[in-house]
Amino acid sequence: xxxxxxxxxxxxxxxxxxAPLLSGIIKTLKARLQTRRGPGILQSYRDIFKxxxxxxxxxxxASWIFSTTPYIVFVTAALVGLxxxxxxxxxxxxLFGGVLAVVYLLALGRFFLALGGLDAGSSFGGLGSSRExxxxxxxxxxxxxxxxxxxxxxxxxxxxxxxxxxxSQSWKFLAPSQMLAFAALFIVLIAETGRIPVDNPATxxxxxxxxxxxxxxxxxxxxxxIEWGASIKQLVxxxxxxxxxxxxxxxxxxxxxxLGLGLIFYLTKIFLLAGLVILVETTNAKxxxxxxxxxxxxxxxxxxxxxxxxxxx
Amino acid sequence: xxxxxxxxxxALSLTAYLGGALAxxxxxxxxxxxxxxxxxxxxxxxxxxxLAAVLGILQGTPFLWSISSGIPxxxxxxxxxxxxxxxxxxxxxxxxxxxxxxxxxxxxxxGKRNIGFFGFLFHLLLLSLTVVFTAANAFLFLIxxxxxxxxxxxxxxxxxxxxxxxxxxxxxxxMAHIDAGCLLLGFALLMQVSGSADFASFRTAAAQxxxxxxxxxxxxxxxxxxxxxxxxxxxxxxxxxxxxxxxNISALLSGIVLKAGIYGMARIFLGGLGVxxxxxxxxxxxxxxxxxxxxxxxxxxxxxxxxxxAYHSIENIGIILIGLGAALVFxxxxxxxxxxxxLIAAMFHTLNHAIFKCLLFLGAGSVLHSTGTRNMEEMGGxxxxxxxxAFCFLIGAVAxxxxxxxxGFVSEWLTYQSLxxxxxxxxxxxxxxxxxxxxxxALTGALAAACFVKAFAITFLALPRSxxxxxxxxxxxxxxVGMGWLTAACLxxxxxxxxxxxxxxTLTEQLLGxxxxxxxxxxxxxxxxxxxxxxxxxxxxxxxxxxxxxxxPAVLLVSIRARRFARKRGPTWDCGLPxxxxxxxxxxxxxxxPLRMIFSALYQPRREIQAVFDVSPYFPKEIRFESEIEPTFxxxxxxxxxDLLLWFSxxxxxxxxxxxxxxxxxIFVTLVLLLLFxxxx
Numbered sequence: 005x006x007x008x009x010x011x012x013x014x015x016x017x018x019x020x021x022x023a024p025l026l027s028g029i030i031k032t033l034k035a036r037l038q039t040r041r042g043p044g045i046l047q048s049y050r051d052i053f054k055x056x057x058x059x060x061x062x063x064x065x066a067s068w069i070f071s072t073t074p075y076i077v078f079v080t081a082a083l084v085g086l087x088x089x090x091x092x093x094x095x096x097x098x099l100f101g102g103v104l105a106v107v108y109l110l111a112l113g114r115f116f117l118a119l120g121g122l123d124a125g126s127s128f129g130g131l132g133s134s135r136e137x138x139x140x141x142x143x144x145x146x147x148x149x150x151x152x153x154x155x156x157x158x159x160x161x162x163x164x165x166x167x168x169x170x171x172s173q174s175w176k177f178l179a180p181s182q183m184l185a186f187a188a189l190f191i192v193l194i195a196e197t198g199r200i201p202v203d204n205p206a207t208x209x210x211x212x213x214x215x216x217x218x219x220x221x222x223x224x225x226x227x228x229x230i231e232w233g234a235s236i237k238q239l240v241x242x243x244x245x246x247x248x249x250x251x252x253x254x255x256x257x258x259x260x261x262x263l264g265l266g267l268i269f270y271l272t273k274i275f276l277l278a279g280l281v282i283l284v285e286t287t288n289a290k291x292x293x294x295x296x297x298x299x300x301x302x303x304x305x306x307x308x309x310x311x312x313x314x315x316x317x
Numbered sequence: 318x319x320x321x322x323x324x325x326x327x328a329l330s331l332t333a334y335l336g337g338a339l340a341x342x343x344x345x346x347x348x349x350x351x352x353x354x355x356x357x358x359x360x361x362x363x364x365x366x367x368l369a370a371v372l373g374i375l376q377g378t379p380f381l382w383s384i385s386s387g388i389p390x391x392x393x394x395x396x397x398x399x400x401x402x403x404x405x406x407x408x409x410x411x412x413x414x415x416x417x418x419x420x421x422x423x424x425x426x427x428g429k430r431n432i433g434f435f436g437f438l439f440h441l442l443l444l445s446l447t448v449v450f451t452a453a454n455a456f457l458f459l460i461x462x463x464x465x466x467x468x469x470x471x472x473x474x475x476x477x478x479x480x481x482x483x484x485x486x487x488x489x490x491x492m493a494h495i496d497a498g499c500l501l502l503g504f505a506l507l508m509q510v511s512g513s514a515d516f517a518s519f520r521t522a523a524a525q526x527x528x529x530x531x532x533x534x535x536x537x538x539x540x541x542x543x544x545x546x547x548x549x550x551x552x553x554x555x556x557x558x559x560x561x562x563x564x565n566i567s568a569l570l571s572g573i574v575l576k577a578g579i580y581g582m583a584r585i586f587l588g589g590l591g592v593x594x595x596x597x598x599x600x601x602x603x604x605x606x607x608x609x610x611x612x613x614x615x616x617x618x619x620x621x622x623x624x625x626x627a628y629h630s631i632e633n634i635g636i637i638l639i640g641l642g643a644a645l646v647f648x649x650x651x652x653x654x655x656x657x658x659x660l661i662a663a664m665f666h667t668l669n670h671a672i673f674k675c676l677l678f679l680g681a682g683s684v685l686h687s688t689g690t691r692n693m694e695e696m697g698g699x700x701x702x703x704x705x706x707a708f709c710f711l712i713g714a715v716a717x718x719x720x721x722x723x724x725g726f727v728s729e730w731l732t733y734q735s736l737x738x739x740x741x742x743x744x745x746x747x748x749x750x751x752x753x754x755x756x757x758x759a760l761t762g763a764l765a766a767a768c769f770v771k772a773f774a775i776t777f778l779a780l781p782r783s784x785x786x787x788x789x790x791x792x793x794x795x796x797x798v799g800m801g802w803l804t805a806a807c808l809x810x811x812x813x814x815x816x817x818x819x820x821x822x823t824l825t826e827q828l829l830g831x832x833x834x835x836x837x838x839x840x841x842x843x844x845x846x847x848x849x850x851x852x853x854x855x856x857x858x859x860x861x862x863x864x865x866x867x868x869x870p871a872v873l874l875v876s877i878r879a880r881r882f883a884r885k886r887g888p889t890w891d892c893g894l895p896x897x898x899x900x901x902x903x904x905x906x907x908x909x910x911p912l913r914m915i916f917s918a919l920y921q922p923r924r925e926i927q928a929v930f931d932v933s934p935y936f937p938k939e940i941r942f943e944s945e946i947e948p949t950f951x952x953x954x955x956x957x958x959x960d961l962l963l964w965f966s967x968x969x970x971x972x973x974x975x976x977x978x979x980x981x982x983x984i985f986v987t988l989v990l991l992l993l994f995x996x997x998x
Binding site for chain 1: 700701719720721733752753763766767769770771773779780843844854871872874875883884890901902909911
């Protein structure tokens, strides 16, 4: 029990620290690719720190749903982070929730975020909630299909088991089914984390914004919690991708050496994936909202092909 | 002697329902007294029924009770086995909640409507459901089934002065009789083979069924029970009939009357028909997937709160059928253990859907009671005057969206696990169907979440959208108690699922000869596993505890800061316009607009905008917006069918000329034909 708590504590610290760093790096690298200087990789920490030191304005039309939402968004993302193998194959809470629990806990956070968006009564929030729920609903089958492909290969939906199987066959990602599943999940990752070409995290234009529209009325510590939760969710999804498909360097135990080595490998993999996301983001324009389903359909087809190719090969 | 108390308590419950029905009828002239009798005796019946079910499930030995009627083939025989016990338990949970709720709900009937007649129908509905769930004779079952259909018709058409209600009632009764007809044919086929109308004899005679007979009987029963359960494409009566009934009855109709169809399928497909071939299971699975996806897609387009819930019943029946279909396929493929897991998924979702759908309908009933409208576009901001109703509805919404840690998540999780297992357990290309069905289940879940964001937020959040919803009050206490009981059940069945699952051991042992309940539980009784080595595991209890533990530092972090800095109330950003009003709020129609565009091939949406302006079209004085979607099944399937039927009837009229000579000739010809074919040795 204490061992479990210690592992959970360690991973929580890692999660809370790396998530803003990743957001910062993405922002900076993206700026560099656009030949801007960028805010610096520590900017997300500074933002969160700053927001926690501000007062907040709560809309007078809002109910307790509005105030509960930031906690639920943050807490579900953090809990999910404990179910995912980060530096070792042995995730602290893996036994208590596999990949289905991960997907559905994130959905719980999204459910409340959408309610929070509608609670203030402005049309912006409604627009954001409506678009968020629509896009996530269309992304869901593609995501599940790709996840099933991996889960069927490991014959488990338990993420630690999946990681162990992946470690035992490190070069499996060269198999067509795995590559297709990776492509499908990568598209879903872009949609779920609200990046171009699906959503533009840097805009506040009502025609295009999704995530930003939902949280328009939030300020101060509540906004900090939501932003932090969103960056944790982004980290969790990227971790899911790198550690299931490229399990290099995952340590099989919780020794200091294994963890240190695992951490180096983990950060390298995450930043490489972040680089890929940035590349996609800078080389593409944002899609019109009603073109997004087509992109997600492509992802679904990748997922279906992945499934069929496990059957064939 | 061991079975004695179960039988007695069960008989007490039947007596309470029957006595209550008569007492209600007798006291109809004293509305207040009648209301007490109506709710009191139904509650007593529910308590006895629940007690009998719990004892029956715990004892595990079926209890038989048979009285000869003197009519061949027909006996009053009841069998109280694990399956009957499980469905009676579901019925008792709902009947208890609805009786409590009705105590205040019926007050508005006083002086306006006949509570005595309502109570009579209400009790007969509960009685007939109990008979359906326990009958061990085909005729007794059909009598219970028919009484249930007729009584439900009386309740659906209770507000009969409304034309829409009468039409819905008519549609319901027509469909109910088509399904009864199918069942009659199915039972006739089985009786022909077994020579008796007892369910036990069907089970023993199942081996003698030829493949063709088995297939025909399967089709009849699937149609019969499927129409009752509201599968697509036979669902059209459901969204018409359930919303127009009084809300406490809608809760029972969606919660448990639909489940009579599921009960029948479990009873016959896993008992009386022998081992069905795998195509039968696949058919059930595919119909389940179609019902789930189309049900939720139609639900998204509704802004009538009760119709929306009715469409979600179709969706959830689909999810149940996915589990049931998988169980049938596994049974045919010789994997009884997997079949047991899939059956548990289906049965657990049956119970869960009964509970949260009943809760949601009761919540919708409270809202309707306070605002007087079913149209969500006229609601809004109800969370402030009705906090308890809003909380109960929110819990129901989270549960029906399949989100952890509530009960809907657990049964969907089990369904996913059995679908994944299906990939390994079947051969050939059909194995691809299982993960594909899983991905469609994921789509259903996500769309359901979107739909309930809409339903909850538009009804309860933001500003009131009409005068009626500005002056509302919280529902009376007994209504809140009824909802609270179901809310507690949602939480308990979600967080405490590992303690509940062994209940299914006797059920799966009876139907499939497997006990897997204990296989599904590991990790100090906290973790639910898929019953396979290395398979998935999940623990809603730990997820619940984890969420609470993580909440503590988050709350501390915010509240320490918030004490030092002001937490101000301010107006919502309104783009510089003079304040938010109901005109510029987001609506339910707007919320589902993206999905209406994306799935326009299915919906065929049509819209019409008329703007009235003085100077420039950019400054309209008045805008009228009309939007509707095409009711595909009604238009493409039922209208042509109806036209065909009418055409045929008109043609038939030519031989019904009214001439006595012609009729005498018909009789003569019939007689000759009968003599020719009938008397032949």
